[in-house]
Amino acid sequence: MEEEFWEIEDKQHGWYYLFQQLDQVARANAGTQLIAKEPMNIIRNRYRDVLPIDDTRVKLNNTDCDYINANYVKEETVQRSYIMTQGPMGHTSSHFWQMVWEQNCAGIVMLNRCIEKGMNKCFQYWPAEVGQSLQFGPYIIENQFQQTEETFRLSMLTLSMSDSDEQVKTVQHFHYIKWPDFNVPRTPDDFLRFLNAVRRGGVLSPDCGPCVVHCSAGIGRSGTFALVDVILAQITKAGSTADINIQQTLLRMRTQRLGLIQTPDQLRFSYIAILHGADRACKGELDEDEDSDSDEDEEGVASENDSEEERTGQNDSDKPPPLPPRSSDSNKIPQVDLVKEDDHPPAVLKRTLSLSGSSSHSMSTTPELPADKEDDTPPPPPLPPRDNREPFLEEREEGNPPVEAPSSLNAENFMTSDDIHSTSEEATLRRRQAYQDKQARISTQVQDMKKNLQHQRGHSEQWTPKWLFIGVACIIFYLLLRALY
Incomplete structure (x- = not known):
């Protein structure tokens, strides 16, 4: 004991x-x-x-x-x-x-x-x-x-x-x-x-x-x-x-x-x-x-x-x-x-x-x-x-079937030092893998956001001179019409 x-x-x-x-x-x-x-x-x-x-x-x-x-x-x-x-x-x-x-x-x-x-x-x-x-x-x-x-x-x-x-x-x-x-x-x-x-x-x-x-x-x-x-x-x-x-x-x-x-x-x-x-x-x-x-x-x-x-x-x-x-x-x-x-x-x-x-x-x-x-081992859930x-x-909830229990409840099969150790290692690996996956998703989202911003900036820079030229042409045309009539 x-x-x-x-x-x-x-x-x-x-x-x-x-x-x-x-x-x-x-x-x-x-x-x-x-x-x-x-x-x-x-x-x-x-x-x-x-x-x-x-x-x-x-x-x-x-x-x-x-x-x-x-x-x-x-x-x-x-x-x-x-x-x-x-x-x-x-x-x-x-x-x-x-x-x-x-x-x-x-x-x-x-x-x-x-x-x-x-x-x-x-x-x-x-x-x-x-x-x-x-x-x-x-x-x-x-x-x-x-x-x-x-x-x-x-x-x-x-x-x-x-x-x-x-x-x-x-x-x-x-x-x-x-x-x-x-x-x-x-x-x-x-x-x-x-x-x-x-x-x-x-x-x-x-x-x-x-x-x-x-x-x-x-x-x-x-x-x-x-x-x-x-x-x-x-x-x-x-x-x-x-x-x-x-x-x-x-x-x-x-x-x-x-x-x-x-x-x-x-x-x-x-x-x-x-x-x-x-x-x-x-x-x-x-x-x-x-x-x-x-x-x-x-x-x-x-x-x-x-x-x-x-x-x-x-x-x-x-x-x-x-x-x-x-x-x-x-x-x-x-x-x-x-x-x-x-x-x-x-x-x-x-x-x-x-x-x-x-x-x-x-x-x-x-x-x-x-x-x-x-x-570096993450802490357990709160x-x-x-x-x-x-x-x-x-x-x-009423009507739901009960959860199936393990086939054996003997302490020898249920909890040993090896079980605790293996469970701890598996849980640690799962938490680390989940953390790495989350970091990868965040990194991918950040890269996508940067690409979208760059694309929007390039698109706006490309169209700005064109619209400026059209605006100036419209003003000149308007002034010519007023001078003629």
């Missing part, structure tokens, strides 16, 4: 091409999304291009419209069951809590803030303060307890119905507050602490209902969380990383909700988080309590609506995460010291990399990246816009 990571990392634009290939295969094998496009359901979608797959969508009971933008995502190999959904809107919050009630969900994992960079990403669907309560339709939610950590908050909520005598249900709300949209956390250790807290809460157990996981669209950060959790659970069960296939697992999950993991950086971070947690997962220590190094007072944490980070979107989580060290044995990942938010990456990380993929070798605690080397998800998922 570690060798696979470094093979992709060392290839120029390796993560971009891997992400594009996985996305292409996932779209080719995705089911239809017709129910979400019906007129009565369109207003329940936060983004018109992030839609649930018909076969795995969650259905509401006892209502005129059973639609909600949510999918079941299951991984039977480790008995994991999730409900991936979008961040609730004001008019869909009652549908959200109805789903939690009917599916007997014990936990909600929220990976975004309500306001990010001045934009509304999610409605405040739960009471943020202890003792407060909110009601959406017949569902009453009350905050009984809240614990604030450095990077996340845990709230104990009670869910009841005003028109029912059924027993009150307890729902744990895990809120990760330092994960920027279309980006990744600063260190995988903070994310693994959060994952451990969710696991210790018991909400991922097969004994209770599926765990609700959402961000803004319910595909990018939510897919990253689910993939890391599933792979680490597989490693814990197997006791080794030898037979773990990350790409194949992601493809299976994407057949249940299209678009899980939304950017190449999120895919790369998933690998990093898995490698950092693999050693503890092999030893069965991943779910144990972590020592807290934070001296931050719970009361000193600003509330979500008043947080400056939420208004500006600027925080330390925009920095790239440290990479795992290289190892001769890919099945044994060295233990990495936990990194505090205000510390530099530890000295044991022999190699650090920026999000753009430029590498450096350093033994100091504050490694410096080398200057960019001159490279990624989708940050706040416009429309170009990201290609909507399939």
Whole structure:
């Protein structure tokens, strides 16, 4: 697994091409999304291009419209069951809590803030303060307890119905507050602490209902969380990383909700988080309590609506995460010291990399990246816009036949280092050839324009004396006529 990571990392634009290939295969094998496009359901979608797959969508009971933008995502190999959904809107919050009630969900994992960079990403669907309560339709939610950590908050909520005598249900709300949209956390250790807290809460157990996981669209950060959790659970069960296939697992999950993991950086971070947690997962220590190094007072944490980070979107989580060290044995990942938010990456990380993929070798605690080397290879096509998800998922028109998928989806045939290298070379040659063809066409057009100008100038110069002579002759003739008459 570690060798696979470094093979992709060392290839120029390796993560971009891997992400594009996985996305292409996932779209080719995705089911239809017709129910979400019906007129009565369109207003329940936060983004018109992030839609649930018909076969795995969650259905509401006892209502005129059973639609909600949510999918079941299951991984039977480790008995994991999730409900991936979008961040609730004001008019869909009652549908959200109805789903939690009917599916007997014990936990909600929220990976975004309500306001990010001045934009509304999610409605405040739960009471943020202890003792407060909110009601959406017949569902009453009350905050009984809240614990604030450095990077996340845990709230104990009670869910009841005003028109029912059924027993009150307890729902744990895990809120990760330092994960920027279309980006990744600063260190995988903070994310693994959060994952451990969710696991210790018991909400991922097969004994209770599926765990609700959402961000803004319910595909990018939510897919990253689910993939890391599933792979680490597989490693814990197997006791080794030898037979773990990350790409194949992601493809299976994407057949249940299209678009899980939304950017190449999120895919790369998933690998990093898995490698950092693999050693503890092999030893069965991943779910144990972590020592807290934070001296931050719970009361000193600003509330979500008043947080400056939420208004500006600027925080330390925009920095790239440290990479795992290289190892001769890919099945044994060295233990990495936990990194505090205000510390530099530890000295044991022999190699650090920026999000753009430029590498450096350093033994100091504050490694410096080398200057960019001159490279005549054109850059890859630009990624989708940050706040416009429309170009990201290609909507399939109704009635069109699905795209035929490759004959084999095995990772051995799908993505190897040779495939990445050959794909990169072919793409580079195609871009160079297209660039040369474009330059040739422009040059030909310029030459044609010059010839036309020269022809027009010669034609005008040829006719100018002739017309001048005719004009003078006409004037003389006119004067003679006037003199005679």
